[in-house]
Amino acid sequence: MKPSTVILLPSISPLPFFRQRLPPRRLLIPPGGVPPVSCSRRPDTVPAPPLQATTAEYVPNAVDGVFLGLFRSKMAEEVGWDSDKPGYDGLIDVARRLMMKGTNADAKDAAVRILRALFPPLVLELYKLLVTPIGGGKIAAVMVARVTALTCQWLMGRCMVTSIDLPDGTHCQSGVFVERCKYLEESKCVGICINTCKLPTQTFFKEYMGIPLLMEPNFEDYSCQFRFGVPAPSPELDSALKEPCLEICPNAVRRKEVTRDSQTMQQCPKA
Template sequence: MKSVALLSPPLPFSSSLAGSLDRLSPPKFHPRNARFSVLCSSNPSESMKPKEIDSRPEYRPGILDDAFLNLFRNRMVQEVGWDSEKPGYDGLIEVANRLMVRRSNSETKEAAVRILRSLFPPFLLDLYRMLISPIQGGKVAAVMVARATALSCQWLMGSCAVNTVDLPDGSSWSSGVFVEKCKYLEESKCVGICINTCKFPTQTFFKDYMGVPLLMEPNFSDYSCQFRFGVLPPPAEDDSALKEPCLEICPNASRRRELTTSVDVLQCPKA
Protein backbone atom coordinates (compact mmCIF):
# COMPACT_ATOMS: atom_id res chain seq x y z
CA MET A 1 0.00 0.00 0.00
CA LYS A 2 1.33 3.41 -0.94
CA SER A 3 1.91 5.95 1.76
CA VAL A 4 0.38 9.36 1.18
CA ALA A 5 1.17 12.45 3.27
CA LEU A 6 -0.92 15.60 3.12
CA LEU A 7 0.89 18.73 4.34
CA SER A 8 -0.76 22.03 5.15
CA PRO A 9 0.47 25.33 6.72
CA PRO A 10 -0.28 25.61 10.47
CA LEU A 11 -3.32 27.66 11.39
CA PRO A 12 -3.27 30.50 13.96
CA PHE A 13 -5.06 29.99 17.31
CA SER A 14 -6.24 32.59 19.77
CA SER A 15 -4.71 31.08 22.90
CA SER A 16 -1.47 29.41 23.91
CA LEU A 17 -3.41 26.35 25.11
CA ALA A 18 -4.90 25.91 21.67
CA GLY A 19 -1.42 26.31 20.20
CA SER A 20 -0.08 23.59 22.48
CA LEU A 21 -2.87 21.22 21.53
CA ASP A 22 -2.29 21.99 17.89
CA ARG A 23 1.34 20.99 18.15
CA LEU A 24 0.27 17.61 19.59
CA SER A 25 -2.44 16.84 17.03
CA PRO A 26 -2.13 16.09 13.29
CA PRO A 27 -2.27 19.07 10.92
CA LYS A 28 -5.79 20.09 9.92
CA PHE A 29 -6.86 20.63 6.35
CA HIS A 30 -9.00 23.63 5.41
CA PRO A 31 -10.47 24.08 1.93
CA ARG A 32 -9.26 27.70 1.77
CA ASN A 33 -5.69 26.49 2.14
CA ALA A 34 -6.02 23.72 -0.46
CA ARG A 35 -3.81 25.66 -2.87
CA PHE A 36 -0.88 25.28 -0.45
CA SER A 37 -1.34 21.48 -0.06
CA VAL A 38 1.27 19.11 -1.37
CA LEU A 39 0.42 15.51 -2.28
CA CYS A 40 3.31 13.11 -1.81
CA SER A 41 3.38 9.57 -3.13
CA SER A 42 5.94 6.89 -3.75
CA ASN A 43 4.81 6.88 -7.43
CA PRO A 44 3.26 10.25 -8.33
CA SER A 45 2.81 9.51 -12.02
CA GLU A 46 0.77 6.40 -11.28
CA SER A 47 -1.34 8.04 -8.58
CA MET A 48 -2.30 10.88 -10.90
CA LYS A 49 -3.09 8.64 -13.87
CA PRO A 50 -6.84 8.67 -14.61
CA LYS A 51 -8.61 5.34 -14.37
CA GLU A 52 -10.24 3.88 -17.45
CA ILE A 53 -14.01 3.88 -17.08
CA ASP A 54 -16.37 1.72 -19.11
CA SER A 55 -19.01 4.16 -20.30
CA ARG A 56 -21.36 1.49 -21.62
CA PRO A 57 -24.54 1.32 -19.53
CA GLU A 58 -25.12 -2.00 -17.81
CA TYR A 59 -28.57 -3.42 -18.47
CA ARG A 60 -30.49 -4.34 -15.32
CA PRO A 61 -33.61 -6.47 -15.73
CA GLY A 62 -36.87 -5.07 -14.36
CA ILE A 63 -40.30 -6.42 -13.48
CA LEU A 64 -41.48 -6.57 -17.09
CA ASP A 65 -38.32 -8.40 -18.07
CA ASP A 66 -39.07 -11.15 -15.56
CA ALA A 67 -42.58 -11.41 -16.99
CA PHE A 68 -41.24 -11.72 -20.55
CA LEU A 69 -38.71 -14.37 -19.45
CA ASN A 70 -41.37 -16.42 -17.67
CA LEU A 71 -43.75 -16.19 -20.64
CA PHE A 72 -41.07 -17.24 -23.12
CA ARG A 73 -39.88 -20.06 -20.90
CA ASN A 74 -43.44 -21.35 -20.38
CA ARG A 75 -44.04 -21.44 -24.14
CA MET A 76 -40.75 -23.26 -24.63
CA VAL A 77 -41.61 -25.77 -21.89
CA GLN A 78 -44.97 -26.47 -23.56
CA GLU A 79 -43.19 -27.20 -26.83
CA VAL A 80 -40.47 -29.36 -25.26
CA GLY A 81 -42.65 -31.13 -22.71
CA TRP A 82 -39.98 -30.76 -20.04
CA ASP A 83 -38.82 -28.10 -17.60
CA SER A 84 -35.59 -27.50 -15.77
CA GLU A 85 -35.35 -27.40 -11.99
CA LYS A 86 -33.13 -24.33 -12.25
CA PRO A 87 -34.84 -20.95 -11.82
CA GLY A 88 -34.66 -17.93 -14.12
CA TYR A 89 -32.32 -17.61 -17.08
CA ASP A 90 -30.23 -20.69 -16.22
CA GLY A 91 -33.34 -22.83 -16.45
CA LEU A 92 -34.29 -21.23 -19.75
CA ILE A 93 -30.93 -22.22 -21.25
CA GLU A 94 -31.38 -25.82 -20.12
CA VAL A 95 -34.80 -25.94 -21.77
CA ALA A 96 -33.28 -24.48 -24.95
CA ASN A 97 -30.71 -27.29 -24.90
CA ARG A 98 -33.47 -29.86 -24.49
CA LEU A 99 -35.29 -28.32 -27.48
CA MET A 100 -32.61 -29.79 -29.77
CA VAL A 101 -32.50 -33.25 -28.15
CA ARG A 102 -33.65 -36.01 -30.53
CA ARG A 103 -34.62 -33.42 -33.15
CA SER A 104 -33.05 -32.68 -36.50
CA ASN A 105 -31.93 -29.13 -37.21
CA SER A 106 -35.00 -28.45 -39.34
CA GLU A 107 -37.33 -29.84 -36.65
CA THR A 108 -35.64 -27.64 -34.04
CA LYS A 109 -36.12 -24.54 -36.21
CA GLU A 110 -39.78 -25.35 -36.82
CA ALA A 111 -40.33 -25.83 -33.09
CA ALA A 112 -38.66 -22.49 -32.33
CA VAL A 113 -40.88 -20.72 -34.89
CA ARG A 114 -43.97 -22.21 -33.21
CA ILE A 115 -42.74 -20.85 -29.87
CA LEU A 116 -42.31 -17.35 -31.33
CA ARG A 117 -45.78 -17.46 -32.92
CA SER A 118 -47.34 -18.51 -29.62
CA LEU A 119 -46.16 -15.26 -28.03
CA PHE A 120 -48.53 -13.18 -30.18
CA PRO A 121 -52.28 -13.23 -30.84
CA PRO A 122 -52.69 -14.64 -34.38
CA PHE A 123 -54.84 -11.74 -35.59
CA LEU A 124 -52.14 -9.25 -34.54
CA LEU A 125 -49.53 -10.87 -36.77
CA ASP A 126 -51.99 -11.05 -39.68
CA LEU A 127 -52.97 -7.39 -39.34
CA TYR A 128 -49.34 -6.27 -39.14
CA ARG A 129 -48.40 -8.24 -42.25
CA MET A 130 -51.40 -6.98 -44.24
CA LEU A 131 -51.68 -3.35 -43.07
CA ILE A 132 -48.27 -2.18 -41.85
CA SER A 133 -45.71 -4.14 -43.86
CA PRO A 134 -46.71 -2.75 -47.30
CA ILE A 135 -46.35 0.92 -46.23
CA GLN A 136 -43.47 2.71 -47.99
CA GLY A 137 -42.11 -0.50 -49.37
CA GLY A 138 -41.74 -2.06 -45.93
CA LYS A 139 -39.73 0.78 -44.39
CA VAL A 140 -42.27 1.66 -41.70
CA ALA A 141 -42.67 -1.96 -40.60
CA ALA A 142 -38.91 -2.54 -40.47
CA VAL A 143 -38.28 0.58 -38.41
CA MET A 144 -41.13 -0.26 -36.02
CA VAL A 145 -40.03 -3.82 -35.31
CA ALA A 146 -36.43 -2.67 -34.81
CA ARG A 147 -37.54 -0.31 -32.05
CA ALA A 148 -39.87 -2.87 -30.52
CA THR A 149 -37.07 -5.47 -30.49
CA ALA A 150 -34.59 -3.12 -28.83
CA LEU A 151 -37.13 -2.16 -26.16
CA SER A 152 -38.61 -5.57 -25.35
CA CYS A 153 -35.84 -8.15 -25.88
CA GLN A 154 -32.97 -6.95 -23.71
CA TRP A 155 -33.98 -9.46 -21.03
CA LEU A 156 -32.98 -12.17 -23.51
CA MET A 157 -30.03 -10.61 -25.34
CA GLY A 158 -28.58 -7.97 -23.01
CA SER A 159 -27.87 -4.33 -23.85
CA CYS A 160 -28.80 -3.35 -27.38
CA ALA A 161 -29.69 -0.25 -29.37
CA VAL A 162 -31.27 0.77 -32.66
CA ASN A 163 -28.77 1.69 -35.38
CA THR A 164 -28.71 2.49 -39.10
CA VAL A 165 -28.20 -0.26 -41.66
CA ASP A 166 -27.50 -0.14 -45.39
CA LEU A 167 -30.04 -1.78 -47.66
CA PRO A 168 -29.37 -3.55 -50.97
CA ASP A 169 -30.87 -0.63 -52.95
CA GLY A 170 -28.27 1.75 -51.52
CA SER A 171 -30.55 3.50 -49.03
CA SER A 172 -30.11 3.51 -45.26
CA TRP A 173 -32.81 2.98 -42.65
CA SER A 174 -32.83 3.10 -38.87
CA SER A 175 -34.00 -0.49 -38.92
CA GLY A 176 -31.04 -2.19 -37.30
CA VAL A 177 -30.52 -3.43 -33.76
CA PHE A 178 -27.01 -3.95 -32.47
CA VAL A 179 -26.58 -6.32 -29.52
CA GLU A 180 -23.35 -5.52 -27.68
CA LYS A 181 -22.87 -8.98 -26.19
CA CYS A 182 -25.63 -11.52 -26.64
CA LYS A 183 -26.45 -13.11 -23.31
CA TYR A 184 -28.25 -16.01 -24.99
CA LEU A 185 -25.16 -16.98 -26.99
CA GLU A 186 -22.78 -16.41 -24.09
CA GLU A 187 -24.83 -18.50 -21.65
CA SER A 188 -25.71 -21.31 -24.06
CA LYS A 189 -22.07 -21.56 -25.22
CA CYS A 190 -23.22 -23.22 -28.43
CA VAL A 191 -23.19 -22.19 -32.09
CA GLY A 192 -25.92 -24.75 -32.82
CA ILE A 193 -28.30 -23.35 -30.22
CA CYS A 194 -27.74 -19.82 -31.55
CA ILE A 195 -28.37 -20.86 -35.16
CA ASN A 196 -31.23 -23.36 -34.72
CA THR A 197 -33.21 -21.87 -31.84
CA CYS A 198 -32.60 -18.16 -32.48
CA LYS A 199 -31.08 -16.94 -35.77
CA PHE A 200 -32.90 -18.99 -38.41
CA PRO A 201 -36.26 -19.26 -36.58
CA THR A 202 -36.32 -15.51 -35.86
CA GLN A 203 -35.52 -14.67 -39.49
CA THR A 204 -38.29 -17.02 -40.64
CA PHE A 205 -40.80 -15.69 -38.12
CA PHE A 206 -40.42 -12.02 -39.08
CA LYS A 207 -40.47 -12.68 -42.82
CA ASP A 208 -43.29 -15.24 -42.99
CA TYR A 209 -45.55 -14.02 -40.19
CA MET A 210 -44.90 -10.26 -39.99
CA GLY A 211 -43.86 -9.56 -43.56
CA VAL A 212 -40.51 -8.06 -42.56
CA PRO A 213 -37.29 -9.52 -44.01
CA LEU A 214 -34.53 -9.94 -41.43
CA LEU A 215 -30.86 -10.82 -41.56
CA MET A 216 -29.18 -11.64 -38.26
CA GLU A 217 -25.38 -11.57 -38.15
CA PRO A 218 -24.02 -13.09 -34.93
CA ASN A 219 -20.34 -12.54 -34.21
CA PHE A 220 -19.03 -15.70 -32.55
CA SER A 221 -15.79 -14.01 -31.50
CA ASP A 222 -17.16 -11.22 -29.30
CA TYR A 223 -20.77 -12.48 -28.99
CA SER A 224 -22.24 -9.34 -30.53
CA CYS A 225 -25.08 -9.56 -33.05
CA GLN A 226 -26.39 -7.23 -35.75
CA PHE A 227 -30.07 -7.36 -36.69
CA ARG A 228 -30.86 -5.95 -40.16
CA PHE A 229 -34.61 -5.57 -40.57
CA GLY A 230 -35.57 -4.99 -44.20
CA VAL A 231 -32.69 -7.12 -45.53
CA LEU A 232 -33.29 -10.57 -46.96
CA PRO A 233 -30.95 -13.27 -45.60
CA PRO A 234 -28.82 -15.26 -48.07
CA PRO A 235 -29.67 -18.88 -48.88
CA ALA A 236 -28.80 -21.16 -45.97
CA GLU A 237 -25.96 -22.79 -47.88
CA ASP A 238 -24.32 -19.39 -48.35
CA ASP A 239 -24.76 -18.20 -44.77
CA SER A 240 -21.36 -17.75 -43.10
CA ALA A 241 -22.83 -18.64 -39.70
CA LEU A 242 -23.06 -22.28 -40.78
CA LYS A 243 -19.32 -22.36 -41.39
CA GLU A 244 -18.42 -21.33 -37.85
CA PRO A 245 -16.48 -23.79 -35.67
CA CYS A 246 -17.60 -24.62 -32.15
CA LEU A 247 -17.02 -21.97 -29.52
CA GLU A 248 -13.95 -22.42 -27.34
CA ILE A 249 -16.20 -22.25 -24.27
CA CYS A 250 -18.51 -25.02 -25.50
CA PRO A 251 -18.17 -27.93 -23.04
CA ASN A 252 -19.15 -30.48 -25.70
CA ALA A 253 -16.47 -29.14 -28.04
CA SER A 254 -13.88 -29.45 -25.28
CA ARG A 255 -14.73 -33.12 -24.81
CA ARG A 256 -14.54 -33.76 -28.55
CA ARG A 257 -11.11 -32.12 -28.73
CA GLU A 258 -9.88 -34.50 -26.07
CA LEU A 259 -11.06 -37.52 -28.08
CA THR A 260 -9.73 -36.59 -31.51
CA THR A 261 -7.46 -34.18 -33.35
CA SER A 262 -9.58 -34.10 -36.51
CA VAL A 263 -10.36 -30.63 -37.76
CA ASP A 264 -13.86 -31.68 -38.83
CA VAL A 265 -14.85 -32.51 -35.27
CA LEU A 266 -14.46 -28.85 -34.33
CA GLN A 267 -17.46 -28.00 -36.48
CA CYS A 268 -20.60 -27.75 -34.37
CA PRO A 269 -22.58 -30.93 -35.06
CA LYS A 270 -25.87 -29.04 -34.71
CA ALA A 271 -24.96 -26.21 -37.12
Protein backbone atom coordinates in the same frame (compact mmCIF):
# COMPACT_ATOMS: atom_id res chain seq x y z
CA MET B 1 -53.10 60.23 -46.40
CA LYS B 2 -51.55 62.89 -44.14
CA PRO B 3 -48.72 64.96 -45.66
CA SER B 4 -46.60 64.47 -42.53
CA THR B 5 -46.65 60.74 -43.04
CA VAL B 6 -45.46 61.03 -46.65
CA ILE B 7 -42.65 63.33 -45.66
CA LEU B 8 -41.36 61.10 -42.83
CA LEU B 9 -41.14 57.79 -44.76
CA PRO B 10 -38.08 58.66 -46.91
CA SER B 11 -36.25 59.79 -43.78
CA ILE B 12 -36.41 56.25 -42.19
CA SER B 13 -33.51 54.00 -43.05
CA PRO B 14 -34.92 50.59 -44.15
CA LEU B 15 -31.80 48.64 -43.05
CA PRO B 16 -32.08 49.39 -39.29
CA PHE B 17 -35.84 48.87 -39.53
CA PHE B 18 -35.53 45.28 -40.76
CA ARG B 19 -32.54 44.52 -38.55
CA GLN B 20 -34.62 45.31 -35.51
CA ARG B 21 -37.47 43.07 -36.63
CA LEU B 22 -35.51 40.16 -38.08
CA PRO B 23 -36.62 36.88 -36.43
CA PRO B 24 -33.73 35.57 -34.33
CA ARG B 25 -33.94 32.07 -35.78
CA ARG B 26 -32.98 33.35 -39.26
CA LEU B 27 -29.62 34.46 -37.94
CA LEU B 28 -28.72 30.80 -37.39
CA ILE B 29 -28.62 30.17 -41.16
CA PRO B 30 -25.11 30.84 -42.57
CA PRO B 31 -24.80 33.10 -45.66
CA GLY B 32 -23.84 30.16 -47.88
CA GLY B 33 -26.82 28.06 -46.76
CA VAL B 34 -26.75 24.49 -45.41
CA PRO B 35 -26.63 21.20 -47.32
CA PRO B 36 -29.88 19.22 -47.49
CA VAL B 37 -30.29 16.62 -44.76
CA SER B 38 -31.86 13.24 -45.53
CA CYS B 39 -34.49 12.01 -43.10
CA SER B 40 -32.89 8.57 -43.19
CA ARG B 41 -29.55 9.60 -41.72
CA ARG B 42 -28.09 11.97 -39.16
CA PRO B 43 -26.76 15.39 -40.25
CA ASP B 44 -22.99 15.51 -40.69
CA THR B 45 -22.78 18.09 -37.90
CA VAL B 46 -24.29 15.67 -35.38
CA PRO B 47 -21.97 12.68 -34.87
CA ALA B 48 -23.61 9.31 -34.26
CA PRO B 49 -22.82 7.56 -30.97
CA PRO B 50 -20.04 4.97 -31.27
CA LEU B 51 -21.12 1.34 -31.40
CA GLN B 52 -18.88 0.01 -28.69
CA ALA B 53 -19.74 -2.46 -26.02
CA THR B 54 -20.04 -1.34 -22.44
CA THR B 55 -18.84 -3.21 -19.40
CA ALA B 56 -22.13 -2.70 -17.55
CA GLU B 57 -24.65 -5.50 -17.82
CA TYR B 58 -28.32 -4.94 -18.48
CA VAL B 59 -30.34 -5.16 -15.27
CA PRO B 60 -33.77 -6.73 -15.89
CA ASN B 61 -36.84 -5.09 -14.39
CA ALA B 62 -40.24 -6.44 -13.37
CA VAL B 63 -41.62 -6.26 -16.91
CA ASP B 64 -38.59 -8.18 -18.19
CA GLY B 65 -39.39 -10.89 -15.67
CA VAL B 66 -42.86 -11.22 -17.18
CA PHE B 67 -41.38 -11.56 -20.67
CA LEU B 68 -38.88 -14.17 -19.50
CA GLY B 69 -41.56 -16.19 -17.74
CA LEU B 70 -43.84 -16.13 -20.78
CA PHE B 71 -41.08 -17.08 -23.19
CA ARG B 72 -39.83 -19.88 -20.95
CA SER B 73 -43.32 -21.29 -20.45
CA LYS B 74 -43.93 -21.43 -24.22
CA MET B 75 -40.55 -23.09 -24.76
CA ALA B 76 -41.15 -25.63 -21.98
CA GLU B 77 -44.59 -26.37 -23.42
CA GLU B 78 -43.04 -27.05 -26.81
CA VAL B 79 -40.29 -29.24 -25.36
CA GLY B 80 -42.55 -31.03 -22.87
CA TRP B 81 -40.09 -30.48 -20.05
CA ASP B 82 -38.95 -27.69 -17.75
CA SER B 83 -35.81 -27.19 -15.69
CA ASP B 84 -35.66 -27.02 -11.92
CA LYS B 85 -33.34 -24.02 -12.16
CA PRO B 86 -34.93 -20.61 -11.72
CA GLY B 87 -34.82 -17.65 -14.08
CA TYR B 88 -32.47 -17.37 -17.03
CA ASP B 89 -30.42 -20.45 -16.12
CA GLY B 90 -33.53 -22.58 -16.38
CA LEU B 91 -34.34 -21.03 -19.76
CA ILE B 92 -30.93 -22.07 -21.10
CA ASP B 93 -31.50 -25.61 -19.82
CA VAL B 94 -34.77 -25.80 -21.73
CA ALA B 95 -33.06 -24.45 -24.86
CA ARG B 96 -30.43 -27.20 -24.62
CA ARG B 97 -33.16 -29.82 -24.23
CA LEU B 98 -34.87 -28.39 -27.32
CA MET B 99 -31.67 -28.95 -29.31
CA MET B 100 -31.38 -32.56 -28.11
CA LYS B 101 -35.01 -33.40 -28.85
CA GLY B 102 -34.60 -33.87 -32.60
CA THR B 103 -32.79 -32.66 -35.69
CA ASN B 104 -31.67 -29.12 -36.45
CA ALA B 105 -34.75 -28.66 -38.63
CA ASP B 106 -36.97 -29.86 -35.77
CA ALA B 107 -35.39 -27.32 -33.40
CA LYS B 108 -35.86 -24.51 -35.92
CA ASP B 109 -39.51 -25.36 -36.56
CA ALA B 110 -40.19 -25.61 -32.83
CA ALA B 111 -38.59 -22.20 -32.21
CA VAL B 112 -40.77 -20.65 -34.92
CA ARG B 113 -43.86 -22.08 -33.23
CA ILE B 114 -42.70 -20.64 -29.91
CA LEU B 115 -42.33 -17.16 -31.43
CA ARG B 116 -45.79 -17.37 -32.99
CA ALA B 117 -47.29 -18.45 -29.67
CA LEU B 118 -46.07 -15.22 -28.04
CA PHE B 119 -48.52 -13.13 -30.10
CA PRO B 120 -52.32 -12.99 -29.82
CA PRO B 121 -54.29 -14.49 -32.72
CA LEU B 122 -54.66 -12.33 -35.87
CA VAL B 123 -52.09 -9.76 -34.71
CA LEU B 124 -49.39 -11.07 -37.02
CA GLU B 125 -51.78 -11.39 -39.96
CA LEU B 126 -53.12 -7.86 -39.50
CA TYR B 127 -49.62 -6.42 -39.16
CA LYS B 128 -48.48 -8.18 -42.34
CA LEU B 129 -51.61 -7.08 -44.20
CA LEU B 130 -51.98 -3.48 -43.01
CA VAL B 131 -48.60 -2.21 -41.79
CA THR B 132 -45.91 -4.02 -43.76
CA PRO B 133 -46.96 -2.70 -47.21
CA ILE B 134 -46.67 0.96 -46.10
CA GLY B 135 -43.61 2.69 -47.54
CA GLY B 136 -42.33 -0.43 -49.20
CA GLY B 137 -41.92 -2.16 -45.85
CA LYS B 138 -39.51 0.38 -44.38
CA ILE B 139 -41.93 1.69 -41.77
CA ALA B 140 -42.69 -1.81 -40.55
CA ALA B 141 -38.96 -2.60 -40.39
CA VAL B 142 -38.27 0.53 -38.34
CA MET B 143 -41.12 -0.29 -35.97
CA VAL B 144 -40.02 -3.85 -35.25
CA ALA B 145 -36.42 -2.69 -34.78
CA ARG B 146 -37.50 -0.25 -32.07
CA VAL B 147 -39.76 -2.79 -30.39
CA THR B 148 -36.99 -5.40 -30.45
CA ALA B 149 -34.49 -3.04 -28.85
CA LEU B 150 -36.98 -2.03 -26.16
CA THR B 151 -38.44 -5.41 -25.22
CA CYS B 152 -35.74 -8.02 -25.83
CA GLN B 153 -32.82 -6.81 -23.74
CA TRP B 154 -33.76 -9.27 -21.00
CA LEU B 155 -32.95 -12.04 -23.50
CA MET B 156 -29.99 -10.59 -25.42
CA GLY B 157 -28.48 -7.94 -23.19
CA ARG B 158 -27.86 -4.29 -24.01
CA CYS B 159 -28.74 -3.27 -27.56
CA MET B 160 -29.46 -0.15 -29.59
CA VAL B 161 -31.22 0.87 -32.80
CA THR B 162 -28.78 1.56 -35.64
CA SER B 163 -28.88 2.82 -39.21
CA ILE B 164 -28.24 0.15 -41.84
CA ASP B 165 -27.87 -0.03 -45.61
CA LEU B 166 -30.83 -1.52 -47.46
CA PRO B 167 -30.66 -3.46 -50.73
CA ASP B 168 -32.04 -0.47 -52.68
CA GLY B 169 -29.07 1.68 -51.62
CA THR B 170 -30.94 3.78 -49.04
CA HIS B 171 -30.36 4.04 -45.30
CA CYS B 172 -32.88 3.17 -42.64
CA GLN B 173 -33.03 3.10 -38.84
CA SER B 174 -34.08 -0.54 -38.94
CA GLY B 175 -31.02 -2.16 -37.43
CA VAL B 176 -30.48 -3.43 -33.90
CA PHE B 177 -26.97 -3.92 -32.56
CA VAL B 178 -26.60 -6.31 -29.62
CA GLU B 179 -23.43 -5.45 -27.73
CA ARG B 180 -22.92 -8.91 -26.21
CA CYS B 181 -25.63 -11.52 -26.64
CA LYS B 182 -26.45 -13.08 -23.30
CA TYR B 183 -28.26 -15.99 -24.96
CA LEU B 184 -25.14 -17.00 -26.90
CA GLU B 185 -22.78 -16.36 -24.00
CA GLU B 186 -24.83 -18.43 -21.54
CA SER B 187 -25.59 -21.30 -23.91
CA LYS B 188 -21.97 -21.46 -25.13
CA CYS B 189 -23.18 -23.18 -28.29
CA VAL B 190 -23.14 -22.15 -31.95
CA GLY B 191 -25.87 -24.69 -32.69
CA ILE B 192 -28.27 -23.22 -30.12
CA CYS B 193 -27.63 -19.73 -31.51
CA ILE B 194 -28.19 -20.83 -35.11
CA ASN B 195 -31.12 -23.23 -34.70
CA THR B 196 -33.12 -21.72 -31.83
CA CYS B 197 -32.46 -18.03 -32.49
CA LYS B 198 -30.97 -16.89 -35.82
CA LEU B 199 -32.71 -19.13 -38.36
CA PRO B 200 -36.14 -19.31 -36.70
CA THR B 201 -36.20 -15.56 -36.01
CA GLN B 202 -35.35 -14.79 -39.63
CA THR B 203 -38.06 -17.21 -40.76
CA PHE B 204 -40.63 -15.82 -38.33
CA PHE B 205 -40.30 -12.18 -39.41
CA LYS B 206 -40.17 -13.04 -43.11
CA GLU B 207 -43.07 -15.49 -43.27
CA TYR B 208 -45.40 -14.21 -40.55
CA MET B 209 -44.76 -10.44 -40.57
CA GLY B 210 -43.57 -9.97 -44.13
CA ILE B 211 -40.29 -8.33 -43.05
CA PRO B 212 -36.97 -9.69 -44.37
CA LEU B 213 -34.33 -10.06 -41.67
CA LEU B 214 -30.65 -10.87 -41.64
CA MET B 215 -29.01 -11.66 -38.31
CA GLU B 216 -25.22 -11.57 -38.16
CA PRO B 217 -23.88 -13.09 -34.92
CA ASN B 218 -20.22 -12.56 -34.12
CA PHE B 219 -18.91 -15.66 -32.38
CA GLU B 220 -15.71 -13.94 -31.26
CA ASP B 221 -17.11 -11.05 -29.21
CA TYR B 222 -20.73 -12.37 -28.91
CA SER B 223 -22.20 -9.28 -30.55
CA CYS B 224 -24.99 -9.53 -33.11
CA GLN B 225 -26.34 -7.20 -35.79
CA PHE B 226 -30.01 -7.39 -36.75
CA ARG B 227 -30.81 -5.99 -40.21
CA PHE B 228 -34.58 -5.66 -40.64
CA GLY B 229 -35.43 -5.09 -44.30
CA VAL B 230 -32.43 -7.07 -45.57
CA PRO B 231 -33.10 -10.59 -46.93
CA ALA B 232 -31.09 -13.43 -45.44
CA PRO B 233 -28.74 -15.24 -47.85
CA SER B 234 -29.18 -18.86 -48.85
CA PRO B 235 -27.72 -21.40 -46.39
CA GLU B 236 -24.86 -22.07 -48.79
CA LEU B 237 -23.78 -18.42 -48.63
CA ASP B 238 -24.42 -17.75 -44.94
CA SER B 239 -21.04 -17.61 -43.22
CA ALA B 240 -22.62 -18.03 -39.78
CA LEU B 241 -23.63 -21.58 -40.68
CA LYS B 242 -19.99 -22.49 -41.32
CA GLU B 243 -18.67 -21.38 -37.96
CA PRO B 244 -16.73 -23.92 -35.85
CA CYS B 245 -17.79 -24.83 -32.36
CA LEU B 246 -16.93 -22.42 -29.58
CA GLU B 247 -13.95 -23.53 -27.53
CA ILE B 248 -16.04 -23.14 -24.36
CA CYS B 249 -18.83 -25.34 -25.72
CA PRO B 250 -19.17 -28.49 -23.56
CA ASN B 251 -19.71 -30.64 -26.66
CA ALA B 252 -16.58 -29.22 -28.30
CA VAL B 253 -14.53 -30.04 -25.20
CA ARG B 254 -15.75 -33.65 -25.27
CA ARG B 255 -14.87 -34.01 -28.94
CA LYS B 256 -11.39 -32.67 -28.26
CA GLU B 257 -10.90 -35.26 -25.53
CA VAL B 258 -12.02 -38.06 -27.86
CA THR B 259 -9.86 -36.97 -30.81
CA ARG B 260 -6.96 -35.85 -28.57
CA ASP B 261 -6.40 -32.95 -30.94
CA SER B 262 -6.85 -29.61 -29.23
CA GLN B 263 -5.81 -27.65 -32.33
CA THR B 264 -8.64 -28.84 -34.57
CA MET B 265 -12.02 -27.16 -34.27
CA GLN B 266 -14.64 -28.77 -36.47
CA GLN B 267 -17.81 -27.15 -37.65
CA CYS B 268 -20.51 -27.37 -35.04
CA PRO B 269 -22.57 -30.51 -35.81
CA LYS B 270 -25.70 -28.71 -34.68
CA ALA B 271 -25.14 -25.84 -37.11
